[in-house]
Amino acid sequence: MPANSSLDTSILEQLSAYGHKKLVFCNDADTGLKAIIAIHDTTLGPALGGTRMWSYATEGEALEDALRLSRGMTYKSAITGLNLGGGKGVIIGDSRKDKTETLMRSYGRFIKNLNGEFITAEEMGTNTRDMEYIRMETSYVTGVPESIGGAGNPAPFTAQGVYLGIKASVKEVFGTDMLAGRTVVVQGIGNVGEHLVALLRKENAEVLISDINQEQLTYVARKYKAKPIEADKIFGIDADVYAPCAMGATVNSKTIERMKFAIIAGSANNQLKDEVLDSELLLQKGILFAPDYLINAGGLISCYSELTGFGKKRTVQLTENIYDATRNVIKLSKSEKISTNIAANRIAEKRIADVKKIKSSY
Numbered sequence: 001m002p003a004n005s006s007l008d009t010s011i012l013e014q015l016s017a018y019g020h021k022k023l024v025f026c027n028d029a030d031t032g033l034k035a036i037i038a039i040h041d042t043t044l045g046p047a048l049g050g051t052r053m054w055s056y057a058t059e060g061e062a063l064e065d066a067l068r069l070s071r072g073m074t075y076k077s078a079i080t081g082l083n084l085g086g087g088k089g090v091i092i093g094d095s096r097k098d099k100t101e102t103l104m105r106s107y108g109r110f111i112k113n114l115n116g117e118f119i120t121a122e123e124m125g126t127n128t129r130d131m132e133y134i135r136m137e138t139s140y141v142t143g144v145p146e147s148i149g150g151a152g153n154p155a156p157f158t159a160q161g162v163y164l165g166i167k168a169s170v171k172e173v174f175g176t177d178m179l180a181g182r183t184v185v186v187q188g189i190g191n192v193g194e195h196l197v198a199l200l201r202k203e204n205a206e207v208l209i210s211d212i213n214q215e216q217l218t219y220v221a222r223k224y225k226a227k228p229i230e231a232d233k234i235f236g237i238d239a240d241v242y243a244p245c246a247m248g249a250t251v252n253s254k255t256i257e258r259m260k261f262a263i264i265a266g267s268a269n270n271q272l273k274d275e276v277l278d279s280e281l282l283l284q285k286g287i288l289f290a291p292d293y294l295i296n297a298g299g300l301i302s303c304y305s306e307l308t309g310f311g312k313k314r315t316v317q318l319t320e321n322i323y324d325a326t327r328n329v330i331k332l333s334k335s336e337k338i339s340t341n342i343a344a345n346r347i348a349e350k351r352i353a354d355v356k357k358i359k360s361s362y
């Protein structure tokens with residue numbers, strides 16, 4: 001490859017733009033594995049992040065996803081008070097057609113070679129069974145089934161944290177955190193979304209749901225008495241809360257223009273397409289944004305408990321902190337007249353900077 005090829009320079013430029021530490025490209029012709037592991041920051045501990053399997057249209061899209069998601073993990077661990085850094089894996093492919101035992105085990109071998117710098121878990125397109133396959137090759141994996149000593153699927157804890165983030169935001173906007181009678185639109189009713197729908201319906205919120213998977217849409221609508229809506233109708237809907245629980249970047253200048261929501265609070269990572277511009281647009285429009293990496297940390301907490309041996313009780317306690325943490329971010333954003341996103345970033349960055357100081361004394 002020529003020394004100044006565009007691929008060579010643009011990737012390194014992208015790495016330094018947000019301070020990423022390392023990128024690993026995984027290619028295994030025998031199993032068909034094509035994956036990228038991005039390690040953003042390891043100041044607080046080993047980089048932990050899920051592995052997403054998705055049919056990316058281009059390798060560039062996969063790379064961008066890995067870079068954005070791994071950075072989000074650094075902030076998520078920092079603001080949640082966990083001793084973990086940020087990383088993320090993406091496997092290029094259709095999880096329903098291309099996923100095999102050997103593909104996941106081959107991916108596990110790449111993780112093994114990182115000697116603990118990266119630890120993974122499930123994400124969109126991967127599940128506890130896949131983590132079990134990775135565990136056959138390396139111990140640097142969490143979210144393995146409870147039957148083999150793991151903490152199991154982290155999604156219920158993620159949903160619990162999102163639910164508390166929604167309640168804390170509703171309290172700010174409506175003066176009470178009761179959800180009865182409030183309307184919530186949940187976009188994506190997979191692993192996390194379905195659990196969230198269950199929690200919301202239990203409190204008698206009116207729940208509208210959308211998913212590109214029609215079978216799942218019908219199933220969840222029937223089971224929880226939620227109202228299905230067409231995917232492209234979401235942004236014109238008059239509802240109290242929009243809970244994005246599918247892909248990222250759904251909050252952008254085009255969608256914000258159409259939004260009538262009072263609150264955005266969901267599990268999807270990187271909901272804002274442009275962190276700075278979009279959080280400012282939301283602030284101007286008076287839409288309260290509960291930072292995604294703050295309220296979707298329940299799953300990460302569950303993985304952390306699995307690593308440290310804390311157990312479920314501690315996972316529940318730490319997840320419950322998300323309510324107060326959300327209230328604190330909103331308070332800081334109001335007192336400093338900054339977006340909630342910037343407020344959350346400040347808290348996370350301060351913890352990383354503080355821990356850096358004590359690390360220099362070891």
Ligand SMILES: NC(=O)c1ccc[n+]([C@@H]2O[C@H](COP(=O)([O-])OP(=O)(O)OC[C@H]3O[C@@H](n4cnc5c(N)ncnc54)[C@H](O)[C@@H]3O)[C@@H](O)[C@H]2O)c1
Pocket residue numbers: 122123124125154155156158187188189190191192193210211212213216231245246247248267268269296297299300
């Ligand atoms: N699983 C966790 O514990 C966890 C933790 C933190 C963050 N997250 C984030 O939450 C989101 C959901 O994760 P998950 O584990 O539930 O994934 P999942 O794959 O189980 O569910 C995602 C659902 O979204 C649907 N979907 C995809 N594109 C859509 C679209 N354009 N419109 C409507 N629906 C669409 C899919 O059909 C699927 O049902 C992801 O962004 C993930 O990164 C998950």
